[in-house]
Amino acid sequence: MKIIRRPRPHTFAKGTALTIGNxxxxHSGHAELFRRVVAAARAQGLVPTVVTLHPxxxxxxxxxxxxxxxxxxRDRIIEMKRCGIEQVCVLPFDNNMAALSPQAFVQEVLLDQLNAKQVWVGDDFRFGAKRAGDFALLQALGNAHEFVVNDLAEVQRNGARVSSSNIREALKAGDVPHATDMLGHPLVYSGHIVHGKKLGRTLGFPTMNLRxxxxxxxxxxxxxxxVHGLETAGQEQKPLPAVASMGVRPTVEHSDQILLETFIPDWQGNAYGKLLRIEVLAHIRPEQHFDSLDIMVTQMHKDTEKAMALLAANKPRISNTGC
Structure with a gap:
């Protein structure tokens, strides 16, 4: 998997089959789109590529x-790789990018930088300054510049449209099973464990912190x-059951930094710097403010007990196979 942040003209002499989006x-709709891109690329000797904008x-x-x-x-790129995508172009969205007309975006980005031969987008795709370009314009520009523009009908799951917006709403409501059903894969957060304020260890709940x-x-x-990634070398990989808190820590800190704090009962070791993958099974309760640390610790014991019971009745689902 290649990750390219600032493609230059003639970087892709072989030509690309690509899709553009966030x-x-x-989710499962994206996965179907990637499968189409990969199939087209392999049939025509192109490089299957995803283009995304950041921020x-x-x-x-x-x-x-x-x-x-x-x-x-990071986790989006991992899923893209599982689907057969070979390179991801992370285009910096800045004032210059925002000012490109639809015609300039096609010429400077799709043609000059990416050498696009096949382009796949949803029929609601918008591009260019002030979102002036739509699918019809992209298709017309493709005809003029000899690249093919393809669309993909929406994907449904159990009679409902699969979309990032619908998944987002399910997660905000704490409905992890419904969200993961639409995703088509477990919800995972990965990253390197960093040092925190180490308050948890003084309360009997030492946590691993992932920003x-x-x-x-x-x-x-x-x-x-x-928790995936703490297996002992040479031993069979065995994810560890844990309870985690995702949020801004309203009882002990006033910050906008989102932190995933994970506590593994009965585990001892040094996880600092390790790259872990945290697979979410269930949402137990919303984040809340407590009037005292004693009240918070009492609730943490209850949360841990409930999490362990849920995990004991289920199995991890992370797979390294294709999407």
Whole structure:
């Protein structure tokens, strides 16, 4: 998997089959889109490519806008790779990108930089300054510049449209099973464990801290999770059951930094710097403020007991196979 942040002209001499979007969560609809891209690329000797913008345009234009993210860029890229995508272009969304007309976007980005031969987008796709370009214009420009524009009908699950917006709403409501059903894969957060304030260890709950990039998370609160990545070398990989807290720690800190704090009962070791994957099974309760640490600790014991019971009745679902 290649990750390219600033493609230059003639970088892709072989030509690309690509799709463009944010792909938050990489849900089952996205996966179907990626399968089409990969199939077309292999049939025509092209490179299957995903193009995404960072930061999200709405966050760029408004410092107060907070996108309730489903997944991090790292986890989106992991899912893209599982689907057969070979390279991801993370285009910086800045004033120059925002000012490109639809025609200039096609010429400078799709043709000059990416050498696009096949382009796949949803029929509601918008592009260019002030979102002036639509699917019909992209198709017309494709005809003029000899690249093929394809659309994909919406994907439904149990009679309902699969979309990042619907998944986001399910997670905000704490409905992890419904969200993961639409995703088509477990909800996972991955990253390197960092040092925190170490308050948890003084309360009997030493946690591993993972910073979640972005201004807001669709899922917050107390979670039953599986921890992948702490297996002993040479032993069979066995995820560890744990309870986690996702949010901004309202009882002990006033911060906008989203933190995923994970406690593994009866585990001892040094996880600092390790790359872990936290697989979410269930939402236990919302994040809340407590009037004292004693009240919070009492609730943490209850949360841990409930999480362990849920995990004992289920199995982890992470798979390294294709999407």
């Amino acid at each position: 792909f938050d969560g990489v 999200h345009p709405k966050e760029f234009f408004s410092s107060s806008f907070k996108l309730d993210r489903i997944s991090t860029l 979640i990039a972005g201004r807001a998370s669709a899922l917050t609160g107390i979670l039953a999770v599986w």
